[in-house]
Amino acid sequence: MKKTIILFLALFAVSAIAVSSAEARSHIGDDGRSLVPGSPDESAKRLMHMREHLSTIQKVVAALALEDFSGASRITKKGFGHGHGIGIKADIEAFSEMEHVFEESTGKLAKTLKTNDMKKSLAALEDVLLICESCHDAFKFQ
Numbered sequence: 343m344k345k346t347i348i349l350f351l352a353l354f355a356v357s358a359i360a361v362s363s364a365e366a367r368s369h370i371g372d373d374g375r376s377l378v379p380g381s382p383d384e385s386a387k388r389l390m391h392m393r394e395h396l397s398t399i400q401k402v403v404a405a406l407a408l409e410d411f412s413g414a415s416r417i418t419k420k421g422f423g424h425g426h427g428i429g430i431k432a433d434i435e436a437f438s439e440m441e442h443v444f445e446e447s448t449g450k451l452a453k454t455l456k457t458n459d460m461k462k463s464l465a466a467l468e469d470v471l472l473i474c475e476s477c478h479d480a481f482k483f484q
């Protein structure tokens with residue numbers, strides 16, 4: 343999984359450098375992150391959705407602390423919905439790619455939790471969090 347993430351991030355960096363037209367630049371925010379287009383209403387809903395993701399991660403950690411692996415797996419599946427994705431559709435290829443990598447990581451987490459192996463579960467959880475972090479470093483809602 344780490345290899346996939348690193349490969350993806352490398353590709354993302356290369357494509358970000360390749361994007362240099364004036365039009366493309368207008369989609370880059372003040373802090374250098376790419377803007378995900380959307381109305382204020384849409385952006386507010388997306389942020390609310392994101393806060394739910396943080397809450398899901400908190401519940402997964404709480405279940406893990408109790409060694410409730412099946413509960414943690416259930417919460418992961420429920421929190422990240424069908425296909426365990428981020429649930430935000432945006433018309434930006436790199437963002438969709440990031441969503442896809444995220445979806446894979448949460449699917450893997452849900453499966454790994456079922457092994458009842460704490461070390462592997464924490465590693466899978468870390469992979470998920472790494473993608474949360476990478477996406478936040480790269481994107482911003484308009």
Ligand code: HEC
Nearest residue numbers: 389392393395396428440441444473474477478481482483
């Ligand atoms: C595919 C991209 C992507 C992924 C993956 C992602 N986020 Fe986000 N998230 C965003 C963007 C974009 C924002 C808005 C950042 C901004 O505008 O500064 C955001 C904002 C947030 C916020 C702030 C909400 C607010 O009200 O200000 C939280 C909390 C958050 N995300 C949690 C998470 C957690 C937890 C995960 C992983 C489980 C995650 N996100 C995964 C893209 C993503």
